[in-house]
Amino acid sequence: DVKVTQSSRYLVKRTGEKVFLECVQDMDHENMFWYRQDPGLGLRLIYFSYDVKMKEKGDIPEGYSVSREKKERFSLILESASTNQTSMYLCASSLPYRTTGSDTQYFGPGTRLTVL
Amino acid sequence: AQSVAQPEDQVNVAEGNPLTVKCTYSVSGNPYLFWYVQYPNRGLQFLLKYITGDNLVKGSYGFEAEFNKSQTSFHLKKPSALVSDSALYFCAVRDSYNTNAGKSTFGDGTTLTVKP
Numbered sequence: 762d763v764k765v766t767q768s769s770r771y772l773v774k775r776t777g778e779k780v781f782l783e784c785v786q787d788m789d790h791e792n793m794f795w796y797r798q799d800p801g802l803g804l805r806l807i808y809f810s811y812d813v814k815m816k817e818k819g820d821i822p823e824g825y826s827v828s829r830e831k832k833e834r835f836s837l838i839l840e841s842a843s844t845n846q847t848s849m850y851l852c853a854s855s856l857p858y859r860t861t862g863s864d865t866q867y868f869g870p871g872t873r874l875t876v877l
Numbered sequence: 878a879q880s881v882a883q884p885e886d887q888v889n890v891a892e893g894n895p896l897t898v899k900c901t902y903s904v905s906g907n908p909y910l911f912w913y914v915q916y917p918n919r920g921l922q923f924l925l926k927y928i929t930g931d932n933l934v935k936g937s938y939g940f941e942a943e944f945n946k947s948q949t950s951f952h953l954k955k956p957s958a959l960v961s962d963s964a965l966y967f968c969a970v971r972d973s974y975n976t977n978a979g980k981s982t983f984g985d986g987t988t989l990t991v992k993p
Contacts, residue, residue: 804921
């Protein structure tokens, strides 16, 4: 089974702090994603990466950056946390469509971040 | 462009009754359609997908979904609901014309509540 792990289930930070959310997958997937989940807004894509050191902006990248130095690890960085970044953050990974004929995503358990 | 809509925020059914969770989509090419489920305090889990072939797709936990091209719909169904099916359900779509590293668009989610 694919396993996607996230470094923390719950995190509390103060406004202005730099925050790192880590995600690790163990199935050699090329694609990795960071979403935030807010009630009534569904899942919104922040950034995704289709290879090591490659990244693309999603729908809501403002205030975030990412790092992918190794294939299995994808980090989300909040350069200066703000209260409106309080949310559930979900990481996912997938094989590319060209490999599997589909791109089913496998999700981690999520990190609930509270910014005070 | 690709988009997906889940017209119902909430669906309530009695245990043992059939359930339907609705999803409609819009794509330029062919749709790749997915259903995911999120149980309380858990990450999203893949339920089923439609890529091509038979319009009726069977997935995990007794769920199935019917692809209807003329109505651009992909409704999730189960003949007999269980209390344990209570969860948040997400529909997702990717346009075959979207070569962007497997980036899917998720709906806002539908909360299913099954009452005993």
